[in-house]
Amino acid sequence: MQGSSLLQMHHIEKRFPGVLALNGVDFELRKGEIHALMGENGAGKSTLIKVLTGVYQKDGGEIVVDGESVSIRSPQDAQNKGISTVYQEITLCPNLTVAENMFIGRESGAWIRQKQYEKRADELLGRLKIPARGGQQLGSCSLAVQQMVAIARAVDMKCKVLILDEPTSSLDDNEVNMLFELMRSLKKQGVGIIFVTHFLEQVYAVSDRITVLRNGELVGEYLTEELPQVELVAKMIGKELDELSSLKEVDEKKTKEQAVLYEAKGLSSTEALPFDFKIRKGEVNGFTGLLGSGRSESVRAIFGADKVTGGEVRMKGQSAKISRPIDAMKAGIGYLAEDRKRDGIIAELSVRENIILALQVLNGFFKPISRSESEAFADEYIKVLNIKTASRETPVGSLSGGNQQKVILARWLLTHPDYLILDEPTRGIDVGTKLEIQKLVLKLAEEGVSVTFISSEVEEMLRTCSRLIVMRDRHIVGELKGDELNQEQVMRTIAGGDAKNGQ
């Protein structure tokens, strides 16, 4: 089934001002294989993909498709050569219909054949079991369906090479399985698939081969079955692994005696159903559950990020009214949002301005922080959190994902919160920084800060949290602590059925 070489990239080089993003990287894709491309953020995965799809022009090296050396000038050019890409962000037009999105940009002739497109689209969508209709406006579909439509488009283009760049981050388990089935059937037809993802389990579930990049260089190419998960992680971060597991020293003994810091009864927002919740001083707890289970919506309600519709809140034993972010901030709550680009960084402003932003808001409109003071703050936190930036005046948008996340952390730490909510602080950032953030969370807890920690990776939550709240279908279905904190128990509670209720 797996056969001859389909695509080869030799000694690819790509330079950006001041950075060598790709340094002589080799990559090979064979017919009918699913090839996972792995690496931390900043390892050069996306750059490699963008070179392959013609978004960037390579500065050196050679690309060979089907034995022929080619140069790829634009995404269109890549498509014509049989290389299709489905990106993490939806790259379709929400104002067009599903059918139009599937056929636009690749029809010939001046006229469009709407009817024919819709018919073909309906057939294909039916075959791939995608719940959408050709004549529907794409913007009226859910994000997951939009993602599937993008894949359907690529499938219909009879591509030889299909690149899936983080396709699963907005899909739930069911949809992921559907996607995997689709990938396997494409593989049988001889399509080579490049699969980029942060989810290790998914790599092992579906891929045949793994190529690992680190710091813009090739680490190696491995058969999936011959590379244990632990070793893969080690190769990605270039660190020994014992450090990863050494964190597990969470102590619940102290927190039990501490006073309750925050308590909510029947709290609800436009996005979250009513729930009860409390956290003690210096405690680290976690909200877990599948995507869409309501975990993010619940913590957003605590912070007042969505419109709060009801419930009682007590902060340090006193009744508090938190309906807007500013109320929460004044009460001593900090919130690191799930979507860093959309809700976190102010990309064009400097690292310094990003760091002081929340404190400035708290100080008020009429008490600006002086320049020298803000410089001192910025320098302090750049040092403490080891933020890698050219200077404190560098626009934060030009930093790597992990460092951007640290800047936002610095922003909240500067306000000296009593209670810090971190929603997916480690998503999409490199393993090394993940570890630093986990350590930081535990250190904060030791200093008496309460932390709510959300992560898609259960393992990570088990390492940091002393109490886990499990959600399913927008309801809290369990609370795990102590001995119950193990992977199996968490999974069972999330999945429901015969799960033992931890309460």
Next chain:
Amino acid sequence: MDNKSKKVFGLNLGQLTIPIIAICLLVIFNLIRDPGFFAIEITHNNDGNAVLAGNLISIINAASELAILAIGMTLVTAACGGQDISVGAAAAIAGSTFVKILKTPETINGWTVLLAFLCACIVAMIFGSFNGTLVAVFKIQPMIATLILYTCGRSIAYWINGGATPTVESPIIKAIGSNIPGMPIPTPVLIVIGVAILFKLLFHFTSLELFTQSVGINGSAARLNGINSTFIKLLSFIILGVCVAFSGCIGVSRLGLINHETLLLDVEMDTILAVAIGGNSLGGGKFKISGSIIGAYVIQMLTITLYAMKVSSTDVKAYKAIVIVLLVVIGSPVIKAKFAKLMSRVKMNQTRVSTKGAE
């Protein structure tokens, strides 16, 4: 590469590069054409006061309204990512209010002028908050939202004056429009300096700059950091309203009459142009007020230069357009990138030549 292209003669001017180059070019051009172009002399006006005169003075004087409007427009642009095209119409309304109040009492003294100005300010702020509400609360694009007032603003001004174009005659108004007795510098220029200082203080004593930029760059993140972006956007329109009142009243005082059709005609286009020439992105976000002010003077200097070259006032627009296109083409990202590439190639050739020479 990027940093290099921003450095001019060893100075890092950032976004001010283009407006400063433009001013330099205009000055050099004028000096070549007529070495005495910028000569400043002291003459006596009709009232016998000693006043400064000359092309430079008329440039700085005539750009006053534009400079003040450009300040406000920069804030609106930064916060909302769009422009207010109703400033001319709103200035006509403010001017009409100003005149209406001035005409009410028998005599005009300092207090009536102040009262009239405050009323004009309040009216302009009300119309500003109308625009601001549409933009900030109803999330309508600024250009569309302000199109409403653009369409009917001048008619409202006409209605305020009851279908007339009344004149005001008073030494105080004359002093505001031209010169205060004993002060050789034209009053509008002094007002611009005053407004500029006011804004400097505003930025120093509030976090307006940081908050406006945050809202303009990433509204969602700004909200989650506790910034009330609706308020900031509304505020930017209200501040623009104050600027509009200043400009409208200066415009009225210059002529001593209010003409709803011609007062600050087409000023909205010039204002937006000033903001853009100042290197500010019309898509919002980071801004520099100084850029916009320089931009306003660039536009006025261009106009006066053309007048000096005997171009009639109606034809000026055509030449202005050519200069604008030249300026924006030089500032275009594509041209910049091409130029940078060319420079690096030249440099490479030079080093090659020099190494060859060394051999």
Next chain:
Amino acid sequence: MKKKNDFRREPLTDTQLLMTITICIFVAMYLMAMILLGGGFLHAQQVFDMLNDNASLIIVSCGLTIVMIGGGIDISVGAVTSLVVMSCVLYLNAGGNIFVSVLIALGIGLAFGLVHGFLISYLEIQPFIVTLAGMFFARGMTTILSVNPQKAEHEGFKALRDVKIEIPWLGYTAKNGNLIPARMELGVVVAIACLILIFILLQFLRLGRNFYAMGGNQQSALMLGINVKKTRFMSYVISGLLSGISGYVFLMHTGAGNATNAAGMEMNAIASSIIGGTLLTGGVGNVIGTFFGTLTLTTIKKIVVSSGLNQPWWQSITTGGMLCFFILLQSVVLGRRAKKKKA
């Protein structure tokens, strides 16, 4: 049968929804005027007058709609129209040929479109600034050509100008018993032809759909393999060309060139497009809506005059109010839609 089913199943797209609202409001408004004000509104000639007076506005609005669907803006259309009028008058009065004068009109429009398109799409300069410069240039050139009004004296052109299409069965009988047929100018035919062509372009041609894609999400359009630069370039070229046509139609209507011709036309055209359901953010809109948008704008002015509000300010104040109403309505309708989808 199946067709009907399909229709019921698919909800309206944003474009269709906004267009439907506009048409409904226009029809309702016109019916109200017929019932409450009667008079001229009862004659078909009223509609023809509106078309005769606004043929050129309809044409430039079509161009602007295309540009706005693509996510851009062109504020030079009125000034280009004015420049075309002046150039053609001077050429005709100098003893020129009618056919050549049409070519001049098209040529000027095309030239503006080409330059705008090149500067905006290939040099990536903000469309507002580029077309603002275009507007200044066209206005300046118009006054350079002639500050004084120029009346067309060309015999052949006068004959062409006076061609009226008479439709007797839509006419009415005057008090003295004579039948006065409904009269339509040649310009209206041109405008309707442009409207149909642009409609076909937007609905059935690849280029037209690429405009929507580009306005919907530029980055996506690029990724979907659309040549965004070329598409954007074309949108401005078409808009420029239509401004040229509009200029000639304007001249056929007025028969004279004046430096202040078509003053403020760009804003009227933008207003027409908006009322017709085009969003300045791009990706949503249709020329049929724009056509009704123009008619709505004109009707409101006629209604103001007929209801006896004679002071000069009422027309534009009601127009402003009307615009405000439509803008708010669209904002509310689309806002509710977005909320519904989320839930």
